[in-house]
Amino acid sequence: MIGASVKRKEDGRFLTGRGKYTDDITLPGQLHAAFVRSPYAHAKIRAVDASAARAMPGVRAVFTGADLKAGGVNPIPVGWLHAGINVAEHHAMAVDAARYVGEAVAVVLADSAATARDAAEAVAVDYEELAAVVSAVDALRAGAPQVHGNAAGNVAFTWQLGDAAGTDAAIKGAKTVVRQHLGNQRLIPNAIEPRACLASFDAANDELTLYVTSQNPHVHRLIMGAFVLGIPEQRFRVVAPDVGGGFGSKIFIYPEEVVACWASKQVGAPVKWTATRSEAFLSDSHGRDHETEVEMAFDAAGKIVGLRVHTVANMGAHFTLFAPAVPTYLYGTLLSGQYDIPVIHVSVTAAYTNTVPVDAYRGAGRPEATYVLERTLDIAAGTLGVDPAELRRRNFIAPTKFPYQTAVALQYDSGNYAPALDKALGMVGYAQLRAEQAAARAKGRYIGIGLSSYIEACGLAPSHVVGSLGAQAGLYESGAVRVHPTGKVTVLTGSHSHGQGHETTFAQIVAHELGCALDDVEVVHGDTAKIPFGMGSYGSRSGAVGGSALFMSIQKVKEKGRRIAAHQLEAAVEDVDFKDGTYFVKGAPGKQKGFGEIALAAYLAHNIPGDMEPGLDSTSFFNPSNFVYPFGTHIAVVEVDPATGHVALTKYVAVDDFGNVINPMIVDGQLHGGIAQGVAQALWEGGVYDGNGQLLTGSMMTYALPKAHFLPMVESDRTVTPSPINPLGVKGAGEAGTIASTAATANAVLDALAPFGITHLDMPLTPAKIWAAIQTARGGH
Amino acid sequence: MTQITITVNGKAETRDVEPRTLLVHFLREELRLTGTHVGCDTSQCGACTVHLDGRAVKSCTVLAVQADGGAVTTIEGMARGEVMHPLQAAFKEEHGLQCGFCTPGMIMSAADLLARTPQPTEAEIRGALEGNLCRCTGYQNIVRAVQTAARTMAKA
Numbered sequence: 001m002i003g004a005s006v007k008r009k010e011d012g013r014f015l016t017g018r019g020k021y022t023d024d025i026t027l028p029g030q031l032h033a034a035f036v037r038s039p040y041a042h043a044k045i046r047a048v049d050a051s052a053a054r055a056m057p058g059v060r061a062v063f064t065g066a067d068l069k070a071g072g073v074n075p076i077p078v079g080w081l082h083a084g085i086n087v088a089e090h091h092a093m094a095v096d097a098a099r100y101v102g103e104a105v106a107v108v109l110a111d112s113a114a115t116a117r118d119a120a121e122a123v124a125v126d127y128e129e130l131a132a133v134v135s136a137v138d139a140l141r142a143g144a145p146q147v148h149g150n151a152a153g154n155v156a157f158t159w160q161l162g163d164a165a166g167t168d169a170a171i172k173g174a175k176t177v178v179r180q181h182l183g184n185q186r187l188i189p190n191a192i193e194p195r196a197c198l199a200s201f202d203a204a205n206d207e208l209t210l211y212v213t214s215q216n217p218h219v220h221r222l223i224m225g226a227f228v229l230g231i232p233e234q235r236f237r238v239v240a241p242d243v244g245g246g247f248g249s250k251i252f253i254y255p256e257e258v259v260a261c262w263a264s265k266q267v268g269a270p271v272k273w274t275a276t277r278s279e280a281f282l283s284d285s286h287g288r289d290h291e292t293e294v295e296m297a298f299d300a301a302g303k304i305v306g307l308r309v310h311t312v313a314n315m316g317a318h319f320t321l322f323a324p325a326v327p328t329y330l331y332g333t334l335l336s337g338q339y340d341i342p343v344i345h346v347s348v349t350a351a352y353t354n355t356v357p358v359d360a361y362r363g364a365g366r367p368e369a370t371y372v373l374e375r376t377l378d379i380a381a382g383t384l385g386v387d388p389a390e391l392r393r394r395n396f397i398a399p400t401k402f403p404y405q406t407a408v409a410l411q412y413d414s415g416n417y418a419p420a421l422d423k424a425l426g427m428v429g430y431a432q433l434r435a436e437q438a439a440a441r442a443k444g445r446y447i448g449i450g451l452s453s454y455i456e457a458c459g460l461a462p463s464h465v466v467g468s469l470g471a472q473a474g475l476y477e478s479g480a481v482r483v484h485p486t487g488k489v490t491v492l493t494g495s496h497s498h499g500q501g502h503e504t505t506f507a508q509i510v511a512h513e514l515g516c517a518l519d520d521v522e523v524v525h526g527d528t529a530k531i532p533f534g535m536g537s538y539g540s541r542s543g544a545v546g547g548s549a550l551f552m553s554i555q556k557v558k559e560k561g562r563r564i565a566a567h568q569l570e571a572a573v574e575d576v577d578f579k580d581g582t583y584f585v586k587g588a589p590g591k592q593k594g595f596g597e598i599a600l601a602a603y604l605a606h607n608i609p610g611d612m613e614p615g616l617d618s619t620s621f622f623n624p625s626n627f628v629y630p631f632g633t634h635i636a637v638v639e640v641d642p643a644t645g646h647v648a649l650t651k652y653v654a655v656d657d658f659g660n661v662i663n664p665m666i667v668d669g670q671l672h673g674g675i676a677q678g679v680a681q682a683l684w685e686g687g688v689y690d691g692n693g694q695l696l697t698g699s700m701m702t703y704a705l706p707k708a709h710f711l712p713m714v715e716s717d718r719t720v721t722p723s724p725i726n727p728l729g730v731k732g733a734g735e736a737g738t739i740a741s742t743a744a745t746a747n748a749v750l751d752a753l754a755p756f757g758i759t760h761l762d763m764p765l766t767p768a769k770i771w772a773a774i775q776t777a778r779g780g781h
Numbered sequence: 782m783t784q785i786t787i788t789v790n791g792k793a794e795t796r797d798v799e800p801r802t803l804l805v806h807f808l809r810e811e812l813r814l815t816g817t818h819v820g821c822d823t824s825q826c827g828a829c830t831v832h833l834d835g836r837a838v839k840s841c842t843v844l845a846v847q848a849d850g851g852a853v854t855t856i857e858g859m860a861r862g863e864v865m866h867p868l869q870a871a872f873k874e875e876h877g878l879q880c881g882f883c884t885p886g887m888i889m890s891a892a893d894l895l896a897r898t899p900q901p902t903e904a905e906i907r908g909a910l911e912g913n914l915c916r917c918t919g920y921q922n923i924v925r926a927v928q929t930a931a932r933t934m935a936k937a
Contacts, residue, residue: 007873009874013881014877015884015886016860016865017856018816018857021818023815024809190917192826192883192914193880194819194820245882245917247916276818277823277826341842429845549839670875672920673917673919699821699822700823700826705825707911708910708915709908713924714921737919
């Protein structure tokens with residue numbers, strides 16, 4: 001069962017329109033919320049006049065940021081703190097000033113969504129517009145407008161890792177140093193289901209229920225209950241029902257959810273809010289947005305001898321939940337990649353700006369690190385006159401060097417990088433392709449081949465490690481197995497599926513281990529009233545951490561069953577084995593008990609060992625001892641039309657090592673989607689603000705999400721190096737596609753443009769940008 | 782308020798609606814048919830795609846009053862009892878869905894394509910789905926699902 005491409009158990013409801021997403025839930029008497037949002041990137045709020053809105057038929061209440069603060073709602077906290085970090089108060093709705101376009105200023109509650117929106121337009125806010133700053137580099141310049149009073153110079157924090165002096169010496173002594181400025185543009189996540197919430201306060205029982213588009217309902221409950229709203233956890237239920245994609249954007253505690261919870265109690269009715277897509281662009285946390293200076297130093301043999309990276313990271317107007325971890329521990333620690341680099345130094349300056357907050361988006365720091373390394377390596381290959389595949393191979397960490405301690409804190413437990421590169425080169429027909437490229441160039445056609453050999457640290461995360469680095473909670477996961485008297489199984493997981501297929505893969509683990517049918521296993525997730533605790537799904541952790549917790553519980557259940565079987569079969573426990581759903585006495589054919597019989601016996605409790613408690617269930621928490629380290633090589637092939645600058649992605653090959661794979665079909669699906677998102681960063685997507693802080697790419701008309709005809713069929717294969725740190729030997733697969741594909745695609749485009757003498761262009765590599773660069777290169781304007 | 786009658790999945794439904802009510806809100810809120818989703822407000826994402834008088838439309842861009850007297854098929858009307866439509870079956874078989882949010886609209890658009898072009902090429906499938914956005918699958922298995930459904934339907 002493990003390793004089989006089992007069709008998904010959850011598909012039936014989604015395919016027939018019976019999925020239950022947050023906006024599909026309706027409670028009797030519910031009111032609809034509409035938010036008044038700042039039209040200015042930076043403005044003092046002088047007054048809010050809601051009298052006209054309140055007088056409209058169907059309007060039940062209007063609340064402002066000041067009302068919330070006066071009502072005892074605390075600021076939304078940050079879940080990751082560095083030494084010296086400047087945390088500015090982040091109120092659910094602006095109290096004194098709005099700091100980005102789209103920041104909530106007031107909320108209207110009305111009988112219908114349409115009435116609420118009409119009334120929101122009638123709320124008059126007296127703004128005093130202030131000077132705004134949009135880019136992080138500008139925000140750090142002397143004299144820049146100040147986003148927060150307590151962050152001088154807009155510095156949110158500074159952070160560094162590695163050996164500064166050693167790296168400096170290595171660079172000074174190197175034969176060749178490749179220097180490059182690299183932009184990593186802002187991305188806007190765009191899960192197709194907009195964020196939504198429905199909060200219902202039950203005055204009779206003093207209980208609050210929140211249905212919310214969350215990747216981590218227990219984290220929502222803990223932070224909102226204990227820190228923001230002051231609601232005891234045992235009287236606060238958070239349900240994340242079917243969730244339509246997250247990609248990081250549904251991790252965080254968002255203002256609208258806080259407001260809905262608080263307002264429900266104030267008005268004594270359920271409060272529902274569903275984002276329009278336009279609101280999503282202005283209020284979902286964005287991703288990336290780095291400006292980086294990189295220096296990669298080589299010796300005469302083309303070996304990297306040192307790497308120095310300085311990055312300015314745009315945090316937006318506020319820290320959201322994980323934000324400080326993303327451009328630091330999820331970024332700087334990945335800068336060794338697959339390479340044996342003796343010294344590395346990375347420094348990061350994070351800046352507040354008048355833009356939407358920036359936090360984790362699929363890959364979260366690791367795509368940025370991979371892009372820095374892989375793009376720079378390709379530029380270096382050009383400088384050194386070495387084939388890009390050969391330059392990578394020359395610098396790979398040798399398989400004999402594992403466990404490998406990098407110069408940037410991580411210890412890679414396992415890896416073998418050349419076979420994945422070789423496989424990818426073979427699949428794409430590399431030598432032949434280079435010959436075709438040369439022939440095509442002679443005819444004025446511009447084919448490009450781009451490689452990306454990536455590594456990822458995921459399966460977040462060893463709690464003691466992240467705790468020592470600033471995380472305000474550990475990142476273990478829970479998994480409970482409840483065996484019913486009939487032998488059927490309910491799994492309760494603290495992990496959460498918003499497309500990843502937990503209901504199938506987790507059932508596969510149980511069916512495999514207990515020898516039962518897949519349909520005898522029900523996987524429950526996303527409800528704090530049912531599941532003991534959980535940290536949720538992000539950082540490619542569901543299988544490696546959540547699956548491992550589940551595996552632990554299964555073993556405990558199996559072991560208890562074994563003791564019952566031994567008791568009933570009158571055998572020593574160590575003589576009883578379990579296989580394919582049957583306990584049997586070794587060497588005594590026929591002396592056996594089915595798992596169902598044992599489950600029933602456990603609950604009847606007529607015939608179990610005298611010192612044993614009845615029942616058959618177990619709850620386990622898996623706290624990983626290390627990250628898991630998926631790796632691989634992806635190769636993109638493009639053709640650039642020099643007349644228009646249009647890029648056609650003609651071929652894409654992916655070879656990945658995810659360790660053991662529970663469901664190959666699902667893992668391939670994760671890979672395909674991840675690759676599409678990464679390619680999209682290289683070629684199409686980019687969040688663009690004007691100088692006043694207006695988001696110019698605020699809809700799907702102006703923000704270029706990939707469409708079906710933009711992409712080719714991905715050809716994928718795998719190598720298998722099981723992770724030694726979890727019992728399933730699995731690694732994460734959710735983000736690898738995104739981490740690898742941006743650099744592969746950008747490298748391919750710049751390889752195609754090499755004949756024009758173009759060595760680098762920042763993403764997205766749009767036709768206009770490429771066409772202009774070709775014109776400049778040809779001596780135009 | 783305006784009284785309208787729309788035949789939805791074979792059943793005539795008469796309601797009084799505000800003239801500004803969109804067809805998608807009529808389906809989701811009046812009829813509680815929540816399989817049709819709303820993913821954007823600019824008619825790009827296609828999650829709200831249904832069939833109106835046999836043609837795929839984005840129900841966020843049709844007023845309910847415009848559909849008065851018409852026949853609408855939603856994702857809830859695609860299966861025959863417990864037997865899934867070949868497209869539904871193919872999406873499961875080929876893993877053409879992950880979070881499931883774009884899926885109803887994707888299936889309704891694909892059904893419209895196969896009604897017009899029973900044996901589409903890969904390029905025709907990709908082109909026909911340009912009005913439907915999926916953020917999870919990279920479209921690869923959606924394309925395969927449509928190909929598989931086309932084969933199944935040709936045999937039927």
